[in-house]
Structure formats: structure tokens, C-alpha cells
Amino acid sequence: MSALIMSAELPVAVLCSLLLLHEKVDAVQWSGVALMLLAIGLLPKSEG
Secondary structure, eight states: OHHHHHHHHHHHHHHHHHHHHOOOOOHHHHHHHHHHHHHHHHSOOOOO
């Protein structure tokens, strides 16, 4: 569970910088966010 939360930190930070600080987020940054979210989705699910 902690790996999931730690992996989601950067995509949330990029999204918050866009929404709260009105920073420009380019295509390379969005592709990095998408890649990290894909990796989060591929994390093995623990049974316990």
C-alpha cells in the first residue's frame, strides 16, 4: 500500500501545480504522469 501512495505523489503534484498554481504542464510531463499511472496500475495486488 505504501508503494502505491508513494508512486502517486508525483502525478498528484503535477496536477496540483496545474490547477492551483496555474503552471504550464507540457506534453512530456503529461506523458510522464501517464506512464507513472500505468505503472501504478500494474503493481501487484497484495492478498493480505
